[in-house]
Amino acid sequence: MPTIVRKSGSAVFPTRREILHAVSWQVRSHAWSPPTDQYETDEAYIVRVEIAGMREDDFEVALENNTLFISGSRPDLPERRAYHQMEIRFGKFSTALGLPGPVNIEHARTEYKDGFLTITLPKRHSRSAEVE
Numbered sequence: 001m002p003t004i005v006r007k008s009g010s011a012v013f014p015t016r017r018e019i020l021h022a023v024s025w026q027v028r029s030h031a032w033s034p035p036t037d038q039y040e041t042d043e044a045y046i047v048r049v050e051i052a053g054m055r056e057d058d059f060e061v062a063l064e065n066n067t068l069f070i071s072g073s074r075p076d077l078p079e080r081r082a083y084h085q086m087e088i089r090f091g092k093f094s095t096a097l098g099l100p101g102p103v104n105i106e107h108a109r110t111e112y113k114d115g116f117l118t119i120t121l122p123k124r125h126s127r128s129a130e131v132e
Contacts, residue, residue, distance in 0.1 A: 033095045036070075045099055045121045052115030059117060063105055068097045068119070 035050040049070060051059075059072045076090035103121040111118045 031092045031094050032089045036095050047119040049117040056112050066099050070095050
């Protein structure tokens with residue numbers, strides 16, 4: 001598994017949100033957000049992040065109050081160079097996605113392959129729906 005998906009306590013969420021709002025101008029100027037797709041199937045919510053050039057353990061994925069946080073840092077090459085064109089982003093990145101419904105975090109899966117991080121979050125169905 002390339003990533004640890006964890007559910008944090010609700011006490012962590014307001015603190016993180018307050019910090020992000022307090023330094024939002026700094027976060028926006030330094031962190032970037034990779035291209036991200038979010039979709040659902042009958043059984044799961046799927047998040048797919050295009051982020052080449054990483055290692056499996058370079059990501060952090062957390063679920064807090066039905067919001068999925070994905071962050072990490074893509075390293076740049078250490079040598080100096082004069083760019084003629086620069087479109088590939090390096091450094092810290094983060095993204096946050098609100099999930100449209102409850103998930104079964106115990107069965108969540110992640111995979112990093114061919115430059116894509118894919119997170120599969122099975123939907124949590126109510127007891128009455130499972131019986132029917």
